[in-house]
Amino acid sequence: MRRVLILLAPIAALAAGLAAGLAVARRRLVVVRISGASMLPTYRTGDRVLVRRTTGAGVGRGQVVVLQTLPPGGEWRTGPLPAPGAAMWFIKRAVAVPGDPVPPEVAGRVGASPGDTVPAGRLVVLGDGPVSEDSRVWGYVPFDRVLGVVVRSMSPVRGSGGVAGS
Template sequence: MSVVVAACTVVAGIVAGIVWLRYRFVVVTVAGHSMAPTFEPGDRVLARRARLGRVRAGDIVVVGPAGRTPAALPPPGHGHPWIIKRAVAVPGDRVPRERVPALAAVAEATVPPGKLVLLGDGPHSSDSRQVGYFDGARLVGRAVYRLPRR
Protein backbone atom coordinates (compact mmCIF):
# COMPACT_ATOMS: atom_id res chain seq x y z
CA MET A 1 0.00 0.00 0.00
CA SER A 2 2.84 2.45 0.77
CA VAL A 3 4.27 1.91 -2.74
CA VAL A 4 0.95 3.06 -4.24
CA VAL A 5 0.89 6.11 -1.98
CA ALA A 6 4.49 6.95 -2.89
CA ALA A 7 3.75 6.54 -6.62
CA CYS A 8 0.67 8.76 -6.34
CA THR A 9 2.71 11.38 -4.49
CA VAL A 10 5.38 11.36 -7.21
CA VAL A 11 2.78 11.63 -9.98
CA ALA A 12 0.99 14.45 -8.14
CA GLY A 13 4.31 16.27 -7.74
CA ILE A 14 5.11 15.92 -11.45
CA VAL A 15 1.65 17.16 -12.45
CA ALA A 16 1.93 20.12 -10.05
CA GLY A 17 5.35 20.96 -11.49
CA ILE A 18 4.05 20.90 -15.06
CA VAL A 19 1.08 23.08 -14.13
CA TRP A 20 3.41 25.55 -12.39
CA LEU A 21 5.76 25.69 -15.41
CA ARG A 22 2.87 26.25 -17.84
CA TYR A 23 1.56 29.04 -15.62
CA ARG A 24 4.96 30.71 -15.23
CA PHE A 25 6.30 30.35 -18.79
CA VAL A 26 4.92 30.51 -22.33
CA VAL A 27 6.49 29.54 -25.64
CA VAL A 28 5.94 32.06 -28.40
CA THR A 29 6.59 31.34 -32.08
CA VAL A 30 7.62 34.46 -33.98
CA ALA A 31 5.48 35.26 -37.01
CA GLY A 32 6.54 38.07 -39.31
CA HIS A 33 9.69 40.11 -39.70
CA SER A 34 9.08 42.94 -37.21
CA MET A 35 11.82 41.71 -34.85
CA ALA A 36 14.44 40.90 -37.52
CA PRO A 37 17.35 40.49 -37.27
CA THR A 38 16.94 39.56 -33.58
CA PHE A 39 14.21 37.01 -34.35
CA GLU A 40 13.10 35.59 -37.69
CA PRO A 41 9.74 34.01 -38.55
CA GLY A 42 9.58 30.54 -37.02
CA ASP A 43 11.95 31.29 -34.14
CA ARG A 44 10.62 30.12 -30.79
CA VAL A 45 11.06 32.18 -27.64
CA LEU A 46 10.53 31.19 -24.02
CA ALA A 47 8.88 34.04 -22.12
CA ARG A 48 8.50 34.22 -18.38
CA ARG A 49 5.23 35.77 -17.28
CA ALA A 50 5.95 39.11 -15.64
CA ARG A 51 4.28 42.20 -14.30
CA LEU A 52 5.01 45.63 -15.70
CA GLY A 53 7.22 46.54 -12.73
CA ARG A 54 9.68 43.77 -13.72
CA VAL A 55 10.20 45.10 -17.26
CA ARG A 56 13.12 47.38 -18.10
CA ALA A 57 13.92 49.34 -21.23
CA GLY A 58 15.72 47.00 -23.62
CA ASP A 59 13.79 43.88 -22.56
CA ILE A 60 11.99 41.92 -25.26
CA VAL A 61 8.39 41.43 -24.17
CA VAL A 62 5.26 39.60 -25.25
CA VAL A 63 1.94 41.47 -25.15
CA GLY A 64 -1.62 40.51 -25.98
CA PRO A 65 -3.82 42.31 -28.51
CA ALA A 66 -5.63 45.54 -27.75
CA GLY A 67 -8.68 45.19 -25.53
CA ARG A 68 -7.74 41.76 -24.13
CA THR A 69 -5.67 41.01 -21.06
CA PRO A 70 -3.34 37.99 -21.08
CA ALA A 71 -5.72 36.05 -18.80
CA ALA A 72 -8.47 36.34 -21.43
CA LEU A 73 -6.30 34.94 -24.22
CA PRO A 74 -6.22 31.34 -25.39
CA PRO A 75 -3.05 29.35 -24.59
CA PRO A 76 -0.07 29.37 -26.96
CA GLY A 77 -0.55 27.47 -30.19
CA HIS A 78 -4.29 28.17 -30.39
CA GLY A 79 -4.24 31.07 -32.84
CA HIS A 80 -3.59 33.74 -30.24
CA PRO A 81 -2.49 37.10 -31.62
CA TRP A 82 0.37 37.75 -29.19
CA ILE A 83 2.93 40.38 -30.16
CA ILE A 84 6.67 40.30 -29.46
CA LYS A 85 8.51 43.65 -29.33
CA ARG A 86 11.33 45.45 -27.53
CA ALA A 87 10.43 47.74 -24.62
CA VAL A 88 12.18 51.05 -25.26
CA ALA A 89 10.55 52.97 -22.40
CA VAL A 90 8.65 51.91 -19.28
CA PRO A 91 6.76 53.95 -16.66
CA GLY A 92 8.96 56.77 -15.40
CA ASP A 93 11.35 56.73 -18.39
CA ARG A 94 11.64 59.77 -20.64
CA VAL A 95 9.12 59.69 -23.53
CA PRO A 96 11.19 58.86 -26.67
CA ARG A 97 9.51 61.48 -28.90
CA GLU A 98 12.31 61.48 -31.48
CA ARG A 99 11.91 57.74 -32.15
CA VAL A 100 8.13 57.50 -31.78
CA PRO A 101 6.14 59.92 -33.99
CA ALA A 102 2.83 58.94 -32.36
CA LEU A 103 4.13 60.33 -29.05
CA ALA A 104 5.66 63.54 -30.43
CA ALA A 105 2.81 65.71 -29.14
CA VAL A 106 2.07 64.10 -25.76
CA ALA A 107 2.18 66.52 -22.85
CA GLU A 108 3.96 64.32 -20.30
CA ALA A 109 7.76 64.20 -20.06
CA THR A 110 7.86 60.60 -18.78
CA VAL A 111 5.97 57.45 -19.67
CA PRO A 112 2.86 57.35 -17.45
CA PRO A 113 2.14 54.52 -14.99
CA GLY A 114 0.67 51.44 -16.64
CA LYS A 115 2.05 52.23 -20.11
CA LEU A 116 4.88 50.89 -22.31
CA VAL A 117 6.61 52.11 -25.43
CA LEU A 118 7.34 49.11 -27.68
CA LEU A 119 9.25 48.96 -30.96
CA GLY A 120 10.11 46.13 -33.32
CA ASP A 121 13.79 45.70 -34.16
CA GLY A 122 13.03 45.56 -37.90
CA PRO A 123 12.10 48.46 -40.17
CA HIS A 124 8.59 47.13 -40.93
CA SER A 125 6.87 46.88 -37.58
CA SER A 126 3.48 47.91 -36.27
CA ASP A 127 4.36 49.28 -32.88
CA SER A 128 4.39 52.44 -30.77
CA ARG A 129 5.54 54.48 -33.78
CA GLN A 130 1.97 54.12 -35.10
CA VAL A 131 -0.19 53.50 -32.01
CA GLY A 132 1.61 55.32 -29.21
CA TYR A 133 1.58 53.75 -25.77
CA PHE A 134 0.79 50.08 -25.17
CA ASP A 135 -1.33 49.31 -22.12
CA GLY A 136 0.73 47.51 -19.47
CA ALA A 137 -2.30 45.31 -18.68
CA ARG A 138 -1.62 43.60 -22.03
CA LEU A 139 1.82 42.42 -20.87
CA VAL A 140 2.24 38.65 -20.93
CA GLY A 141 5.91 38.42 -20.01
CA ARG A 142 9.59 38.94 -20.79
CA ALA A 143 11.53 36.86 -23.31
CA VAL A 144 14.22 34.93 -21.44
CA TYR A 145 15.53 32.34 -23.89
CA ARG A 146 15.58 31.51 -27.59
CA LEU A 147 14.53 27.88 -28.06
CA PRO A 148 15.92 25.64 -30.80
CA ARG A 149 13.99 25.64 -34.06
CA ARG A 150 11.80 22.62 -34.73
Protein backbone atom coordinates in the same frame (compact mmCIF):
# COMPACT_ATOMS: atom_id res chain seq x y z
CA MET B 1 1.66 -6.91 -0.36
CA ARG B 2 2.43 -4.38 2.37
CA ARG B 3 5.95 -3.85 1.03
CA VAL B 4 4.57 -3.08 -2.44
CA LEU B 5 2.18 -0.44 -1.04
CA ILE B 6 4.99 1.19 0.93
CA LEU B 7 7.12 1.43 -2.23
CA LEU B 8 4.27 2.78 -4.34
CA ALA B 9 3.34 5.58 -1.92
CA PRO B 10 6.50 7.66 -2.57
CA ILE B 11 6.13 7.11 -6.32
CA ALA B 12 2.51 8.28 -6.22
CA ALA B 13 3.50 11.34 -4.17
CA LEU B 14 6.30 12.16 -6.64
CA ALA B 15 3.90 11.82 -9.59
CA ALA B 16 1.34 14.08 -7.88
CA GLY B 17 4.03 16.68 -7.17
CA LEU B 18 5.27 16.54 -10.75
CA ALA B 19 1.73 16.98 -12.10
CA ALA B 20 1.16 19.96 -9.80
CA GLY B 21 4.48 21.48 -10.88
CA LEU B 22 3.60 21.08 -14.55
CA ALA B 23 0.21 22.70 -14.00
CA VAL B 24 1.86 25.71 -12.35
CA ALA B 25 4.47 25.93 -15.14
CA ARG B 26 1.75 25.87 -17.81
CA ARG B 27 0.03 28.85 -16.14
CA ARG B 28 3.30 30.79 -15.82
CA LEU B 29 5.10 29.86 -19.06
CA VAL B 30 4.03 29.93 -22.71
CA VAL B 31 5.85 28.94 -25.90
CA VAL B 32 5.34 31.44 -28.73
CA ARG B 33 6.31 30.88 -32.36
CA ILE B 34 7.60 33.93 -34.22
CA SER B 35 6.07 35.02 -37.50
CA GLY B 36 7.29 38.12 -39.28
CA ALA B 37 10.41 40.21 -39.62
CA SER B 38 9.89 43.00 -37.08
CA MET B 39 12.42 41.52 -34.63
CA LEU B 40 15.19 40.73 -37.12
CA PRO B 41 18.00 39.93 -36.54
CA THR B 42 17.12 38.86 -32.98
CA TYR B 43 14.27 36.53 -33.96
CA ARG B 44 13.16 35.15 -37.33
CA THR B 45 9.99 33.54 -38.61
CA GLY B 46 9.80 30.02 -37.22
CA ASP B 47 11.84 30.74 -34.07
CA ARG B 48 10.21 29.76 -30.80
CA VAL B 49 10.60 31.57 -27.50
CA LEU B 50 9.69 30.75 -23.92
CA VAL B 51 7.62 33.52 -22.34
CA ARG B 52 7.09 34.08 -18.60
CA ARG B 53 3.65 35.54 -18.06
CA THR B 54 3.58 38.94 -16.39
CA THR B 55 1.86 42.27 -16.82
CA GLY B 56 3.65 45.32 -18.08
CA ALA B 57 4.49 46.16 -14.46
CA GLY B 58 6.94 43.23 -14.54
CA VAL B 59 8.74 44.48 -17.67
CA GLY B 60 12.14 46.17 -17.60
CA ARG B 61 13.70 48.39 -20.23
CA GLY B 62 15.41 46.27 -22.89
CA GLN B 63 13.36 43.12 -22.30
CA VAL B 64 11.53 41.48 -25.20
CA VAL B 65 7.79 41.29 -24.58
CA VAL B 66 4.84 39.51 -26.12
CA LEU B 67 1.70 41.63 -26.25
CA GLN B 68 -1.79 41.50 -27.64
CA THR B 69 -2.22 42.80 -31.17
CA LEU B 70 -3.95 46.11 -31.61
CA PRO B 71 -7.41 45.45 -33.09
CA PRO B 72 -8.70 47.21 -36.20
CA GLY B 73 -9.75 50.73 -35.31
CA GLY B 74 -6.65 51.35 -33.25
CA GLU B 75 -8.14 51.18 -29.74
CA TRP B 76 -6.59 48.88 -27.14
CA ARG B 77 -8.98 46.36 -25.67
CA THR B 78 -9.61 46.14 -21.95
CA GLY B 79 -10.38 43.16 -19.77
CA PRO B 80 -8.71 39.78 -19.62
CA LEU B 81 -6.24 38.72 -22.30
CA PRO B 82 -7.32 35.91 -24.62
CA ALA B 83 -5.78 32.46 -24.19
CA PRO B 84 -2.30 32.30 -25.77
CA GLY B 85 -3.44 29.90 -28.51
CA ALA B 86 -6.62 31.82 -29.25
CA ALA B 87 -5.10 35.09 -30.46
CA MET B 88 -2.34 36.66 -32.50
CA TRP B 89 0.43 38.33 -30.54
CA PHE B 90 3.15 40.89 -31.22
CA ILE B 91 6.73 40.48 -30.04
CA LYS B 92 8.67 43.71 -29.46
CA ARG B 93 11.40 45.17 -27.26
CA ALA B 94 10.43 47.45 -24.36
CA VAL B 95 12.51 50.59 -24.90
CA ALA B 96 10.91 52.81 -22.27
CA VAL B 97 9.00 52.09 -19.05
CA PRO B 98 7.11 54.48 -16.74
CA GLY B 99 9.31 57.39 -15.71
CA ASP B 100 11.71 57.03 -18.65
CA PRO B 101 11.97 59.84 -21.20
CA VAL B 102 9.64 59.36 -24.17
CA PRO B 103 11.82 58.25 -27.12
CA PRO B 104 11.96 60.91 -29.86
CA GLU B 105 10.68 58.49 -32.54
CA VAL B 106 7.47 58.01 -30.51
CA ALA B 107 7.01 61.52 -29.10
CA GLY B 108 4.97 62.81 -32.05
CA ARG B 109 2.61 59.83 -31.95
CA VAL B 110 1.85 60.26 -28.22
CA GLY B 111 1.88 64.07 -28.22
CA ALA B 112 4.90 64.27 -25.89
CA SER B 113 7.09 67.34 -25.55
CA PRO B 114 10.84 67.23 -24.92
CA GLY B 115 11.44 66.11 -21.34
CA ASP B 116 8.11 64.26 -21.01
CA THR B 117 8.24 60.80 -19.46
CA VAL B 118 6.32 57.60 -20.12
CA PRO B 119 3.21 57.66 -17.92
CA ALA B 120 2.37 55.08 -15.26
CA GLY B 121 0.80 51.90 -16.60
CA ARG B 122 2.30 52.28 -20.08
CA LEU B 123 5.26 50.99 -22.11
CA VAL B 124 6.98 52.06 -25.30
CA VAL B 125 7.89 49.09 -27.51
CA LEU B 126 9.84 48.93 -30.76
CA GLY B 127 10.79 46.12 -33.12
CA ASP B 128 14.50 45.37 -33.53
CA GLY B 129 14.15 45.22 -37.31
CA PRO B 130 14.01 48.10 -39.78
CA VAL B 131 10.34 47.40 -40.58
CA SER B 132 8.07 47.15 -37.56
CA GLU B 133 4.58 48.15 -36.51
CA ASP B 134 5.08 49.28 -32.92
CA SER B 135 4.76 52.31 -30.61
CA ARG B 136 5.72 54.57 -33.51
CA VAL B 137 2.31 53.61 -34.93
CA TRP B 138 0.26 52.68 -31.82
CA GLY B 139 1.65 54.98 -29.14
CA TYR B 140 1.87 53.69 -25.60
CA VAL B 141 1.06 50.06 -24.80
CA PRO B 142 -1.10 49.54 -21.68
CA PHE B 143 0.41 47.21 -19.06
CA ASP B 144 -2.63 44.91 -19.18
CA ARG B 145 -2.06 44.08 -22.87
CA VAL B 146 1.26 42.37 -22.11
CA LEU B 147 1.24 38.56 -22.06
CA GLY B 148 4.78 38.29 -20.71
CA VAL B 149 8.53 38.62 -21.22
CA VAL B 150 10.77 36.36 -23.27
CA VAL B 151 13.06 34.36 -20.99
CA ARG B 152 14.88 32.35 -23.65
CA SER B 153 14.92 31.22 -27.24
CA MET B 154 13.92 27.63 -27.85
CA SER B 155 15.18 27.56 -31.42
CA PRO B 156 18.55 26.12 -32.38
CA VAL B 157 21.51 28.43 -32.83
CA ARG B 158 21.81 29.45 -36.48
CA GLY B 159 24.54 27.61 -38.31
CA SER B 160 24.27 24.58 -36.04
CA GLY B 161 22.50 22.54 -38.69
CA GLY B 162 19.32 22.33 -36.61
CA VAL B 163 15.85 23.19 -37.86
CA ALA B 164 13.42 25.31 -35.88
CA GLY B 165 10.44 23.31 -34.70
CA SER B 166 6.85 24.27 -35.29
